[in-house]
Amino acid sequence: MQFEQLRALAAIIDEESFEGAADALRITPSAVSQRIKALEASVGQIVVRRGSPCTTTEAGSALLRMARQVQIIEAETRAALGNGVAARTVTPVAVNADSLATWFVPFLAEAAGWADTTLDLRVEDQDHSSTLLRQGDVIGAITSDPAPANGCRAELLGHMRYLPAATPALSERFRTDDGLDFTRMPMLQFNAKDDVQQRFLNAHGVTETPPKHLIPSSEAFLAALRAGLGWGMIPELQLGTDLTDGFLVMLEEDAYQDVPLYWQTWTLKSERLNRITEAIRRASRQLH
Known part of the structure; x- marks a missing residue:
């Protein structure tokens, strides 16, 4: 070859x-x-x-x-x-949409100063992004998979915390004497692979599938949440002051899901890969 x-x-x-x-x-x-x-x-x-x-x-x-x-x-x-x-080299990296919309942004700011690198970001759910690494499509991936792909290393960056939230009006509309009616209250879902809402429902013994809206964009997901289209698990980093200002409410106090995020990349000795890894580590300090 x-x-x-x-x-x-x-x-x-x-x-x-x-x-x-x-x-x-x-x-x-x-x-x-x-x-x-x-x-x-x-x-x-x-x-x-x-x-x-x-x-x-x-x-x-x-x-x-x-x-x-x-x-x-x-x-x-x-x-x-x-x-x-060095000449600019295309560098494909897999990252989940919620990370790209939140803590990953400072990494982009660092990458803006690299004269030898152009980024090719592949947006993929954190539960599936390591597949792109195994296929050779990317040189590194933000993933929830702790098992390193062949020829790769994995390090824990932290945990992204998701909170169950909705507008006050939607919450009140589906509140009963026994609590919230999760079988009837519309639910937001990022895509068919997104199961963070379903895991919350399973933990509350909900077996029926509620009405759900597919919103395949992190920014649009938050906008739909604020509009009262449905309830959803939203990254705490994305909420800003929505809870303290009363635009959104927690559906259950002290309820959250922490999703671990790992950085997986090749074990190749490379100044470029080391620089990318260090920049991702710095950006990930926002995680729990």
């Missing part, structure tokens, strides 16, 4: 197609196809599933991880041999 072949593989996955990869690499789609065919011939396996978007096979995922690592090492080597300024 050759560097050009690995570059073509990474470009196809990043751009989601052979044509997009050709534009990014400034070569023809035919040249991209030839490089992938040569790569597949050298390893004796199919590495790319042709589709929309293109995805890697299991063998392709292993090669994609190598391609990402080669890109970082190559950029740092060129800088060491040149004028000391």
Whole structure:
């Protein structure tokens, strides 16, 4: 296998197609196809599933991880041999939406000063983001998975605390002599993978599924909560003064769920990866 072949593989996955990869690499789609065919011939396996978007096979995922690592090492080597300024390298990182909307922002402020890095943030639920790391799609992931992926290390950053909240009007509307009627009160859910609300309901013995609204945006989720569309588990870091100002109320005093967040990244020795890790550690000090 050759560097050009690995570059073509990474470009196809990043751009989601052979044509997009050709534009990014400034070569023809035919040249991209030839490089992938040569790569597949050298390893004796199919590495790319042709589709929309293109995805890697299991063998392709292993090669994609190598391609990402080669890109970082190559950029740092060129800088060491040149004028000391590394060319900008695309750095894909997986992060969950709630983190991106809250404690992760200071990391972005630090990254703004890096002349050698452009970020490619992949937003994925914290329970599933480590999958992107295992597939080679990203070089690091904010995840709730404590088990490091193969060839990676994991460190606990802290816990994101979620509080059950709603508007006072919605809470009163569904309050009964026995407490809140969670089977009838509408619930907000980030997406189909989001089960933090369901875990709260399970803890309260609620077996029926309440009406639910899917709100696939952290900012819109908070806006929907404030609008009274439903109740939801909201990150404490995102609430601001909503509770003290009375715009929202806790559905149950002292009730919360702490979700652990880990930073997983390769064990590769790299100044760039070390810098990213240190910046994420500093930003995560806001967590419990």
